[in-house]
Amino acid sequence: MATTESKTSEKTKTTKTKSKSKTNTRPTAASAKKNFILDTNVILHDFNCLDNFEENDIYIPFVVLEELDKFKKGSDQINFNARAFVRELDLITDDDLFTNGADMGVGRGKLYIVNGSKDNRKIIDAFPEKTPDNRILTVVSEVAEKHPEMKTILVSKDINLRMKARSLGMLAEDYINDKVTNVDIFSQGEEVIEGINPDLIDKVYTQAGGVDIDEFNFEIQLDPNQCFILKSERNSVLARYNPFTQKIKKIEKEFNFGIQPRNAEQAFAFEILNDPEIKLVGLTGKAGTGKTLLALASALKQNKIYSQILLARPIVSLSNKDLGYLPGDEKQKIAPYMQPLFDNLNVIKAALGQNSSDLRLIDEMQKSGQLEIEALAFIRGRSLTGTFCIIDEAQNLTPHEVKTIITRAGESTKMVFTGDLQQIDSPYLDTQSNGLAYMIDKMRGQNLFGHVNLVKGERSELSELASNLL
Numbered sequence: 333m334a335t336t337e338s339k340t341s342e343k344t345k346t347t348k349t350k351s352k353s354k355t356n357t358r359p360t361a362a363s364a365k366k367n368f369i370l371d372t373n374v375i376l377h378d379f380n381c382l383d384n385f386e387e388n389d390i391y392i393p394f395v396v397l398e399e400l401d402k403f404k405k406g407s408d409q410i411n412f413n414a415r416a417f418v419r420e421l422d423l424i425t426d427d428d429l430f431t432n433g434a435d436m437g438v439g440r441g442k443l444y445i446v447n448g449s450k451d452n453r454k455i456i457d458a459f460p461e462k463t464p465d466n467r468i469l470t471v472v473s474e475v476a477e478k479h480p481e482m483k484t485i486l487v488s489k490d491i492n493l494r495m496k497a498r499s500l501g502m503l504a505e506d507y508i509n510d511k512v513t514n515v516d517i518f519s520q521g522e523e524v525i526e527g528i529n530p531d532l533i534d535k536v537y538t539q540a541g542g543v544d545i546d547e548f549n550f551e552i553q554l555d556p557n558q559c560f561i562l563k564s565e566r567n568s569v570l571a572r573y574n575p576f577t578q579k580i581k582k583i584e585k586e587f588n589f590g591i592q593p594r595n596a597e598q599a600f601a602f603e604i605l606n607d608p609e610i611k612l613v614g615l616t617g618k619a620g621t622g623k624t625l626l627a628l629a630s631a632l633k634q635n636k637i638y639s640q641i642l643l644a645r646p647i648v649s650l651s652n653k654d655l656g657y658l659p660g661d662e663k664q665k666i667a668p669y670m671q672p673l674f675d676n677l678n679v680i681k682a683a684l685g686q687n688s689s690d691l692r693l694i695d696e697m698q699k700s701g702q703l704e705i706e707a708l709a710f711i712r713g714r715s716l717t718g719t720f721c722i723i724d725e726a727q728n729l730t731p732h733e734v735k736t737i738i739t740r741a742g743e744s745t746k747m748v749f750t751g752d753l754q755q756i757d758s759p760y761l762d763t764q765s766n767g768l769a770y771m772i773d774k775m776r777g778q779n780l781f782g783h784v785n786l787v788k789g790e791r792s793e794l795s796e797l798a799s800n801l802l
Contacts, residue, residue: 371488542579590683604782617786717742734767
């Protein structure tokens with residue numbers, strides 16, 4: 333649901349359906365229709381946002397359409413969203429759009445395109461500049477005055493605009509349709525399950541295929557591919573629940589192209605990265621925990637399983653500079669943004685040594701195109717078959733962008749998303765609404781998915797100190 337207000341309406345509507353009671357024609361406080369005014373960033377975040385407001389009416393200020401027009405050209409996700417929304421808008425509009433509103437279908441409200449027709453002295457006194465945000469506030473004020481019997485709510489992902497609206501006594505909310513509620517999983521490290529029978533732990537060590545989960549009496553519900561430490565009074569073991577075999581199996585600490593796990597969490601990461609049956613992996617953690625390095629080392633180890641290894645990351649412009657300001661051709665333009673991925677590759681090369689056959693293999697893979705490093709924007713439209721695909725800095729992606737990337741996966745493809753939820757560069761994403769957190773929250777419980785949260789930094793003592801204190 334798009335907002336807290338509309339969630340209440342859904343709950344009421346669902347309860348009525350289940351009880352099969354007679355329809356009450358008198359609107360209650362919980363089910364009364366509301367007016368929602370959408371900011372531009374909501375549409376750029378989710379071009380399907382009109383579907384998430386149920387029976388409530390939606391107002392789009394003219395200034396929002398003007399801003400959308402500026403985003404129509406380009407190959408980034410927000411450009412795609414702007415174009416897709418305009419096309420959808422064209423399908424549902426009619427002659428009454430600017431007067432009586434366009435009907436959006438059964439059980440849904442109407443859509444209006446409106447403009448602030450008069451100057452609002454209260455808004456002008458508080459915010460004299462005629463900016464797009466202030467023009468949106470004028471629309472909110474006029475709709476509220478025209479419909480005093482209904483709640484009028486501004487929906488925006490811009491915190492500053494919401495604060496400005498509230499300072500004028502207006503109702504304002506974030507767009508929370510894709511917000512994650514359980515964020516605890518992104519702060520937890522290795523999970524320890526204590527009180528296990530020591531004989532069972534011995535059995536996990538000695539039984540190659542693992543031990544049937546039915547032999548354990550776990551008090552918690554295990555997620556598929558969940559990794560943990562089983563502990564008794566005399567022994568312990570790193571283990572994973574394998575949903576394909578329904579067994580608890582031991583996790584081995586092994587080298588992957590010169591990289592060895594330095595802690596239990598990194599061993600967990602290698603376990604799910606090295607299993608071809610797990611098609612989708614989420615690795616979260618602060619800077620220096622080894623997310624990208626582990627994923628790349630695992631991919632290189634499985635070079636005979638996958639026909640290509642693809643590393644990509646979203647381009648986050650610095651100092652307000654777009655790619656067009658940089659000299660050179662396409663590859664030269666994106667090279668500075670891809671350098672962190674090359675840095676991880678250089679760490680692996682250094683660990684292998686000068687005379688290693690694996691080092692020569694990496695060079696051959698780069699020359700042949702089997703190992704590719706490129707900007708994330710170039711993945712759109714591709715079909716990735718037999719590919720180990722690593723998406724770095726995924727916390728800067730929207731939920732729709734993550735969905736777009738995953739749907740590129742063809743047969744025998746593995747997708748790995750890595751990111752630090754505390755280092756989000758997008759002004760309209762946070763720890764609850766970014767695509768990485770959304771994907772992990774929605775995919776939990778699926779046999780094809782695994783997630784590991786890395787807590788302990790291993791880059792250096794200095795890096796770990798800075799990450800914890802600064």
